[in-house]
Amino acid sequence: MESLTDQLAALSHPARLAVFRLLVRRCPDALPAGEIAEVLGLKSSTLSVYLATLTRAGLISQTRQGTSLRYALDTGAAQGLMRDLFLDCCRGRPDLWPPLAGPLEATHRHNVLFLCTGNSARSIMAEALLRHIAGARLIAYSAGTHPNAEVNPRVLDLLRTKGIATKGLHPKPLETFQGPEAPRFDFVFTVCDRAANEDCPTWQDQPISAHWGLPDPAGVQGTEAERSLAFHQTYAMMHQRISGFAALPLDALDRVSLQTSVDDIGRIKETT
Known part of the structure; x- marks a missing residue:
């Protein structure tokens, strides 16, 4: 003791x-x-x-x-x-003891929320990529703790050049997903350090959560080429993580195994 x-x-x-x-x-x-x-x-x-x-x-x-x-x-x-x-x-x-160690509720579709501060670049990329890669198996959302007025135009242009749909993408406040009528989330990922640093309220139903922090491409200063490269690098890293997550056999793994898997995905720092 x-x-x-x-x-x-x-x-x-x-x-x-x-x-x-x-x-x-x-x-x-x-x-x-x-x-x-x-x-x-x-x-x-x-x-x-x-x-x-x-x-x-x-x-x-x-x-x-x-x-x-x-x-x-x-x-x-x-x-x-x-x-x-x-x-x-x-x-x-x-x-x-809360029953958290068992599998996710049996379903073919799971709700996934991506959080960052402004909800204008990284979390928007993640939302669009998961919809594109996972199709109907996973339902993607994104929000910001202090959302910007609009999505970063570079993000929208980059997604379109990659053939990824951008319709309906817009910054949303975190509070949108915390009321009684909000979706029940199975996964919540923070994709920027500032959002993870904030002591946000706990989620109902205890979704599996992980931190997938990436540098903010919008904060990069320099030439046009350097700024463009920052967005492409963030996109590449996010694509790798989303692809790894979408490939997980979600309904076959218990929560402990899922937590380990999503933590490992968060350790991916660059494309190989």
């Missing part, structure tokens, strides 16, 4: 819990301390203490990348925490 009590004590502080929740949302990414401090509005010295506590408790891992230390969720330790809570504290009572 010593490990469990240490972990619960580490998470009992609101700010340490906020660090842990951020790393859950950004999983499988490993974040530098500076980014964590900026997102959560913490002083570097204070954050250093929090990170040390969470690391000692085994809830997060620390790796070195060059001269930078990066921190990530330790999924094995988090799994152990939930297992120990269930088996020890709750005595394994099935009525106290």
Whole structure:
């Protein structure tokens, strides 16, 4: 029980819990301390203490990348925490454990939501690509936490040159999909770091979620050729991820296997 009590004590502080929740949302990414401090509005010295506590408790891992230390969720330790809570504290009572480990509800169509901040480039690409690649098997949606007024024209032009339909694509606020009449989502993917950094409300029915963060092509400065290249690179990476996701045997895998698969897809950084 010593490990469990240490972990619960580490998470009992609101700010340490906020660090842990951020790393859950950004999983499988490993974040530098500076980014964590900026997102959560913490002083570097204070954050250093929090990170040390969470690391000692085994809830997060620390790796070195060059001269930078990066921190990530330790999924094995988090799994152990939930297992120990269930088996020890709750005595394994099935009525106290949400049934999340089984397969998705048997259906030929699953709802998938892609989230980013502006819903004008990356999430729009993902929505259009999934409709194009998966056809009627999957229903694609996208939204933004702070949606722009319109889709980036470069995205629409690029999709059209690839033969992908753009009709009906437009930025939509996240709130559109959070009311009682909203679709029930089986998958929710964040495709930009800023959206994943935001502490959004939890989803009903616990959809499988993952972070597929990609650089914002609209933020690239430079020549026309350099800016165009940024959009093409983002499209290529998104196409690879969407293709991998659409190829998964969704109805044959349990939720644990699906979570592992979509996390692995999120680690794809470039086309091969």
